[in-house]
């Protein structure tokens with residue numbers, strides 16, 4: 555059962571997004587759907603560890619937890635310790651939006667209805683990632699998603715962040731800097747922590763003093779502009795903080811980069 559009853563964003567939600575660069579939609583997705591996503595991505599992580607071929611997605615290991623060599627970067631989950639399950643060592647699984655439950659969500663009318671007013675009538679989902687954020691996993695430093703997206707036109711791009719579990723201060727929820735979507739894309743430096751995850755970068759030239767945490771319950775959805783400055787913090791709890799994130803752009807957007815993780819799929 556869907557809790558969200560408004561078709562698309564209400565005027566108030568749209569105004570919040572315009573002013574702050576994000577909007578939170580409580581209770582958007584039901585628990586069974588969140589569970590199906592988690593079950594499927596665990597199945598993929600385990601099958602990948604068993605070297606099953608033909609699986610969807612690219613696995614990014616959690617560098618500071620993995621027994622594997624972090625220099626392997628994307629897709630290396632070798633060296634699983636006996637007391638750990640494969641999914642316990644995964645940071646993210648990218649490239650899921652052609653697969654089952656993820657494809658259904660990405661193209662669902664109730665989801666794309668939220669985006670037409672922010673992007674336009676024709677939409678592509680070009681990126682998806684399941685984020686495990688296991689106990690002990692490090693947060694992702696302050697960044698703007700557009701740093702990763704060398705596109706023409708460069709915007710609008712919207713991130714859709716679905717809380718699969720609760721996101722709290724202790725388990726490493728997102729923090730956003732309201733209004734920072736009006737900033738240009740800033741310079742980003744490599745995450746300087748030894749053992750930081752592959753691809754993590756950081757904005758170091760901006761005052762994040764006005765930042766605020768975004769606490770989420772399972773099934774809550776956050777829409778955010780690709781220029782919004784945001785980060786997540788370390789998971790200091792004993793439980794997983796999981797999220798499924800999709801990114802959308804207008805159909806016809808050209809990817810000027812060479813990131814094989816971007817995969818444009820028409821969803822509307």
Ligand SMILES: O=C(O)CCC(=O)C(=O)O
Nearest residue numbers: 685694699785786797799
């Ligand atoms: O959920 C997280 O820990 C980070 C997600 C994020 O920063 C993003 O999707 O751009």
